[in-house]
Each structure stands twice: as structure tokens, then as C-alpha cells.
Amino acid sequence: MASSSTTSSLKTLSSFSLKASNFHPTATILPFTTSYSSSSLSKTLKLNITTSPHYSSVPKRSFTLRSQAQSSSDSVKVQELSVYEINERDRGSPAYLRLSQKSVNSLGDLVPFSNKLYTGCLQKRVGITAGICVLIQNKSEKKGDRYEAIYSFYFGDYGHISVQGSYLTYEDTYLAVTGGSGIFEGAYGQVKLHQIIFPFKLFYTFYLKGIKDLPQELLSKPVDPSPSVEPTPDAKACHPHAVISGFTD
Amino acid sequence: MASSSYALRTIPASSIRPANTSSRSIFTAPPTKSSLLPFTSSSNTSITRSLKLNSTLPHSFYFTSVPKKSFSCKSQAESSEAAERVQELSVYEINERDRGSPIYLRLSQKTVNSLGDLVPFTNKLYTGDLQKRIGITAGICILIQNKAEKGGDRYEAIYSFYFGDYGHIAVQGPYLTYEDTYLAVTGGSGIFEGVSGQVKLHQIVYPFKILYTFYLKGIKDLPKELIVETVEPNPSVQASDAAKNLEPHATIPSFTD
Numbered sequence: 428m429a430s431s432s433t434t435s436s437l438k439t440l441s442s443f444s445l446k447a448s449n450f451h452p453t454a455t456i457l458p459f460t461t462s463y464s465s466s467s468l469s470k471t472l473k474l475n476i477t478t479s480p481h482y483s484s485v486p487k488r489s490f491t492l493r494s495q496a497q498s499s500s501d502s503v504k505v506q507e508l509s510v511y512e513i514n515e516r517d518r519g520s521p522a523y524l525r526l527s528q529k530s531v532n533s534l535g536d537l538v539p540f541s542n543k544l545y546t547g548c549l550q551k552r553v554g555i556t557a558g559i560c561v562l563i564q565n566k567s568e569k570k571g572d573r574y575e576a577i578y579s580f581y582f583g584d585y586g587h588i589s590v591q592g593s594y595l596t597y598e599d600t601y602l603a604v605t606g607g608s609g610i611f612e613g614a615y616g617q618v619k620l621h622q623i624i625f626p627f628k629l630f631y632t633f634y635l636k637g638i639k640d641l642p643q644e645l646l647s648k649p650v651d652p653s654p655s656v657e658p659t660p661d662a663k664a665c666h667p668h669a670v671i672s673g674f675t676d
Numbered sequence: 677m678a679s680s681s682y683a684l685r686t687i688p689a690s691s692i693r694p695a696n697t698s699s700r701s702i703f704t705a706p707p708t709k710s711s712l713l714p715f716t717s718s719s720n721t722s723i724t725r726s727l728k729l730n731s732t733l734p735h736s737f738y739f740t741s742v743p744k745k746s747f748s749c750k751s752q753a754e755s756s757e758a759a760e761r762v763q764e765l766s767v768y769e770i771n772e773r774d775r776g777s778p779i780y781l782r783l784s785q786k787t788v789n790s791l792g793d794l795v796p797f798t799n800k801l802y803t804g805d806l807q808k809r810i811g812i813t814a815g816i817c818i819l820i821q822n823k824a825e826k827g828g829d830r831y832e833a834i835y836s837f838y839f840g841d842y843g844h845i846a847v848q849g850p851y852l853t854y855e856d857t858y859l860a861v862t863g864g865s866g867i868f869e870g871v872s873g874q875v876k877l878h879q880i881v882y883p884f885k886i887l888y889t890f891y892l893k894g895i896k897d898l899p900k901e902l903i904v905e906t907v908e909p910n911p912s913v914q915a916s917d918a919a920k921n922l923e924p925h926a927t928i929p930s931f932t933d
Contacts, residue, residue, distance in 0.1 A: 518821065522792030524783050537783075539791050541820045557820040557832040557850070577834055579849060579860075589848040589860045606860030608849060608874040613760075613893060614860075615872065637872070
């Protein structure tokens with residue numbers, strides 16, 4: 428999602444493009460796949476610590492009490508949702524606004540962007556992403572940048588999911604799910620951003636809470652991320668059977 | 677909220693009236709925006725909702741031990757499924773052209789609206805009956821794409837609604853200049869602390885008059901002052917003279933300005 432127009436970023440691109448395996452985080456951020464077990468509740472509370480605190484009051488945390496009471500009907504269910512974000516270079520995105528007016532990426536640069544979104548199985552076009560990356564700092568020792576990203580994922584008639592958090596061009600991150608509309612109304616949780624090829628192919632795994640069961644259409648088995656992943660030709664061409672209803676364009 | 681080169685257009689008021697429905701309506705078919713119905717019946721709050729953590733929480737929530745709260749144990753025993761109370765709140769956003777808003781930053785440097793253009797804005801906010809000045813909206817619209825075939829644009833909008841001493845509500849989502857949309861309620865402060873839900877944006881006169889209907893969850897009962905009979909949206913709506921003149925009885929406490 429960052430600049431792809433300067434020579435320095437092209438070098439960055441070549442050094443990243445084939446090292447997909449290096450994007451697996453070595454830090455202790457672990458995805459959880461179990462949905463219902465009460466032992467996962469403490470994990471479901473682990474939030475990416477990049478945003479500044481807003482709250483002075485503490486929300487109630489009785490769900491732990493619930494789990495201790497062995498109640499099953501109201502466990503905080505986590506639903507996983509995978510999608511691919513692919514920049515097919517036909518949306519004029521990204522738009523690197525070098526407002527810092529410096530030769531190296533600096534605080535002040537803004538990068539609005541919008542890419543295409545496909546189901547995790549890459550068989551259906553879902554919609555688009557749309558939002559902005561705020562360049563925070565250039566991490567030359569990591570050969571990349573830190574951005575603060577604020578954007579939304581559009582799922583056609585289903586609605587949208589809004590996120591906010593850190594985007595590091597050199598490693599995977601978790602962003603906060605701040606809300607949603609439609610079937611995602613009331614959604615909260617986090618989403619793992621896994622970069623396959625900077626900045627053209629990204630694989631997201633949402634860990635969503637607070638919403639009803641997701642439609643099967645969105646829950647097909649995801650294709651394993653690799654540099655060569657591509658949506659099916661029918662999905663790219665938006666053929667009727669290869670899109671979701673009202674897919675966002 | 678867009679470039680001033682757009683002439684004033686009257687958007688026909690889409691008369692999507694929310695109907696009462698079971699609070700457990702499951703979307704069995706992909707819902708269109710018109711089928712999104714607000715919940716007006718109140719029911720036991722579920723623990724899931726009372727525990728909704730806004731994802732922008734500080735790291736202090738990464739905890740290992742958790743204090744116990746017995747009230748939610750009680751309500752948990754009463755509630756059967758997640759059926760949470762939704763409160764509706766309607767407000768009018770009106771651009772009276774006296775706040776220097778919007779500011780169309782044509783950073784794409786293209787002649788047609790393009791990705792890269794940014795539109796910071798701030799307008800006035802009134803109660804649904806247009807009798808009291810509440811505060812302001814404030815935020816930014818990011819131009820995503822120009823939809824020439826629809827005669828308008830898609831923006832990603834990130835902004836807040838300020839309710840004076842009551843607090844504020846933050847939202848994020850799509851703003852399409854040619855049709856109604858639903859934005860996500862991402863959080864709030866004051867009486868809106870811990871809020872979740874969505875808000876319907878209904879454009880009356882682009883880009884000067886907008887009617888919002890919030891569907892809010894996770895907060896206490898809203899003050900009566902804000903729950904009023906909403907004036908039907910039509911192109912000629914405007915705030916009462918008293919509200920425009922900020923007469924004391926026609927504003928909420930410490931309305932935001």
C-alpha cells in the first residue's frame with residue numbers, strides 16, 4: 428500500500444517479493460482457531476497494542492465469570508473470516524501524497540488507497556478495500572515503513588468492516604476491528620494482516636466477535652498464501668457466479 | 677461535502693421506513709440496505725454486549741486475571757440468546773456555510789475527482805426535531821473513486837458527532853454522494869462510551885443537509901432531550917430560528933461549536 432513509484436521502494440519490493448515465509452511473525456502473536464472454548468477467552472482479549480488509550484473507565488469483564496459458570500449459550504464466539512486484498516493496478520491506487528516534501532518517506536506523507544477484495548478461496552469477488560495509510564516513520568534498518576492505517580473492507584450487500592491499526596511494510600501486523608455495518612454490525616475483534624507481496628497481495632484473517640453466523644459463501648477454505656496466488660479468471664472478470672451479491676466496485 | 681463545482685442537487689428522500697421486527701432476525705439472504713431494520717424492542721442485555729470491548733483499547737486489557745462482576749451473572753441467567761437493546765437516535769447535519777467547510781484538497785492533481793483527494797469537513801448538528809443545536813460533526817472524507825455512471829463519488833468517511841457535554845460518537849464507513857449508506861459506529865465518549873452499532877446516512881440535499889439515524893447498542897438510556905419526534909426529511913428542512921441563533925432554550929448544555 429505504500430509508494431511504488433520511487434526507486435527505493437522498487438528495491439524494497441524486490442527484497443520482499445519472494446520472502447513470504449519471513450512474514451510469519453516470530454513474535455508471540457498467535458492466531459487462535461478454536462471458537463468456543465472458554466480457555467480461549469483470555470486470548471480473545473489480546474489486542475494489538477499500537478493505539479493510544481482512550482478509556483478512563485474499564486468495561487465489565489464478567490464473560491470470564493460466565494465461562495467459570497460453564498455457560499455455553501453466551502460464550503464469546505469468534506468467527507474467522509479470510510480474504511485476499513489484491514492490487515490489480517486498475518484503480519489508480521495507491522496515491523502516494525508526499526506532503527512531507529522530503530526525499531525519503533517521512534511523517535506527513537499520506538497514502539489513500541483502494542484495492543480489490545476476493546474470498547479466501549479466491550473464487551469470488553467480494554468487493555474492495557478503501558481508506559488511508561498515514562506514514563509514521565521510515566524504518567530504514569528494516570527496509571520498510573510504519574503506517575497507521577484506517578480503512579474499510581466492503582462486502583457488497585453484506586455490509587462492511589472498518590479497521591484501524593498498524594501497517595508495517597516489513598512484517599505482519601494485527602489491526603483492530605472498529606465496527607461494521609450490515610451483517611457485520613456490532614463487530615469487534617482483530618484482523619491479522621499478512622503481506623504476501625508488498626504492496627500488491629495481502630491475506631487477511633479476521634477474528635470477529637459480536638456478530639451472527641457468517642454466510643457460508645464467505646467461509647470457504649482459503650487458499651494458502653503464496654506469491655503466485657491469483658483470483659480465478661471468472662472472479663477477476665466478475666462473472667455472475669463468481670461474485671457475491673452486490674459486490675462492491 | 678465534495679467539490680464546490682457540483683451544483684446543488686435534490687436527492688429524493690428515500691422513504692425507507694424501519695418496521696418493527698423480531699430482534700433475532702437472521703439474514704437468510706444477503707441483505708440489501710433497505711432490509712436493514714432497527715431493533716426497537718428492548719430485551720435483556722446479553723453479556724456479550726455488555727462486555728463489548730472497543731478494539732482500540734489500551735494494552736491494560738491484556739490481562740491474565742479478571743475481576744468478577746455479579747450483575748452480569750444475574751443477567752446472564754435471565755437472557756437466553758444475544759438479543760441486545762438498540763436505541764435509535766436521529767440528528768440533522770446541516771452545512772450553513774459559515775464554518776469554511778468543506779475543504780476540497782485536490783491532492784490527486786487531476787481534473788476529475790480521483791483517489792488522492794481529501795475533504796476535511798465540519799458542519800452543525802441539530803436534534804431530530806430541529807429545535808435544538810447539539811453540536812458539530814468533524815472529520816475527513818477520502819475520495820476513493822469517481823462514479824461517473826452514478827453521477828457522484830465514493831468516499832471513505834471517518835468522523836465524529838459532537839454532542840456537547842454528553843460526549844461524542846465516532847463513525848467510519850462509506851459515503852456515496854448518490855445514495856444512502858450505513859456507517860459503522862466505532863465508539864464514543866461520555867454517555868456514548870462503549871457504544872457500538874451502525875448509523876444510516878440519508879442525504880437530503882447534497883452536500884448540505886443530511887439526516888442520520890443511529891442504531892446504538894451498549895449504552896445507557898439516552899437523555900430525553902435527544903429523543904424527539906424527527907422532522908420528516910425534505911429539501912426545505914432547516915433548524916428553528918431559535919436554534920440557529922443559539923438561544924439558551926434551543927441548545928443542549930455546552931453544545932459543541
